[in-house]
Amino acid sequence: IMRVLFLFGLIQLNWILIGLGVITMFTGAFLALAQKNITRLLAYSSICQVGYIAIAYGIGSLEGITAGTYHILNSAIIEALLFMSFGAAIHAIGNETLGKVSVKNDFLLVSCLVGILALIGIPITNGFASKWLIYMATWQVSPLLTAATLVITGFTIAYSPVSYTH
DSSP: OHHHHHHHTOHHHHHHHHHHHHHHHHHHHHHHHTOOBHHHHHHHHHHHHHHHHHHHHHHOSHHHHHHHHHHHHHHHHHHHHHHHHHHHHHHHHOOOBTTTOOOOSHHHHHHHHHHHHHHHTOTTSHHHHHHHHHHHHHHHHOHHHHHHHHHHHHHHHHHHHHHHHO
């Protein structure tokens, strides 16, 4: 799809991809907020991150494509860290319910914390760097689009500590 968009310069079709990205972000974030199962929460978080990527690619500029590609790499690293860390905690406890998952091992505790901070996009993490590039690319297209992505980041902040603190 993206090859055709660049080839013919159909910028209006880019807005379809951007719209689908916004819908994907909102859907993933809302479904993650409702989860009590840690693996499902992380899976819906991954869906939310795919929305960021779709928006970045939908922008179609060099900045957008660079930001989207960088976010693919960062999201894969962050989600792998979170799935492995919480997977080890679940294996030790034998329960996937958020209220029962606790991290007793210091190494697992730190790895879960680093993964959550990167997922939120706290500065000095790779998640911040790629999300910042996406914000800058969206700002060039529409400040309203940047506001929508920032709102979703707020939802990410809302559901991420839940997985860590229980």
